[in-house]
Amino acid sequence: MIRxxxxxxxxxxxxxxxxxxxxxxxxxPLSILDMGCGHGQLAKRLKQNNGKRQITGVxxxxxxxxxxxxxxxxxxxxxxxxxxxxxxxxxxxxxxxxNPTAILQEARRVAxxxxxVKDHIADSKWDHRTLTxxxxxxxxxxxxxxxxxxxxxxxWQSAFDRAGLVEKAKVHPLRYWPGVIGHLFDRxxxxxxxxxxxxxx
Numbered sequence: 001m002i003r004x005x006x007x008x009x010x011x012x013x014x015x016x017x018x019x020x021x022x023x024x025x026x027x028x029p030l031s032i033l034d035m036g037c038g039h040g041q042l043a044k045r046l047k048q049n050n051g052k053r054q055i056t057g058v059x060x061x062x063x064x065x066x067x068x069x070x071x072x073x074x075x076x077x078x079x080x081x082x083x084x085x086x087x088x089x090x091x092x093x094x095x096x097x098x099n100p101t102a103i104l105q106e107a108r109r110v111a112x113x114x115x116x117v118k119d120h121i122a123d124s125k126w127d128h129r130t131l132t133x134x135x136x137x138x139x140x141x142x143x144x145x146x147x148x149x150x151x152x153x154x155x156w157q158s159a160f161d162r163a164g165l166v167e168k169a170k171v172h173p174l175r176y177w178p179g180v181i182g183h184l185f186d187r188x189x190x191x192x193x194x195x196x197x198x199x200x201x
Contacts, residue, residue: 016176036093
C-alpha cells in the first residue's frame with residue numbers, strides 16, 4: 001500500500017519540480033549536470049522540453065534503469081573539471097548528505113553559470129518530523145543514504161553564503177499534490193533556488 005501511494009505521488013511531484021525548474025532556467029539550451037540523479041526521469045523530462053540540452057548525471061548509487069548517462073561518484077568530489085557545465089542541478093539530494101555546504105561548493109566549482117537547488121525547508125521540529133517520514137516513505141530500501149539533514153531557512157542562506165553562491169531567483173512554495181494531501185504535506189516545505197557564483201571566493 002505504501003509503495004502504491006509513493007508511485008501515485010511521484011507523477012505530480014515530477015510535474016511540479018519540472019515546472020519550477022523551467023521557471024528559473026527559462027527553457028535555456030544548456031549543458032547540465034544532475035547531481036544525485038536517481039532514475040534520471042526529471043532530467044529526461046527537462047531534455048524533452050528542450051532537445052538542445054545536454055544532461056549527464058552523477059550519483060553515489062547508480063540505478064540500473066537510469067534514463068540519462070550517469071557516473072558513480074564518492075559523494076564528495078565530482079569527477080569533472082572546473083566550469084564543465086552551464087548549470088548543476090541538486091534536486092532533493094542535499095538533505096541526503098552530511099555536509100550540504102561542501103556539496104554546494106563542489107557544484108559551484110563545476111558550474112559555469114548556475115547551481116539550481118530543489119530541496120526542503122524545515123523551520124520547526126514538526127516540519128523536520130514530517131519531512132523525515134516522507135523521505136523514508138520515498139527512499140527506504142533503495143540504498144539511498146537517509147541522514148534526514150533538513151535545513152531551516154536561515155541554515156540554507158548560510159550554506160549558500162559559505163559556498164560562494166548568491167540567490168538570483170526562487171520558486172517557493174511548490175504545490176504539487178492535490179487536495180488534503182497537498183494541504184498536509186506541501187505547505188512551505190518545497191523550494192527551488194537559482195544560484196550564481198560570487199565573483200570571488
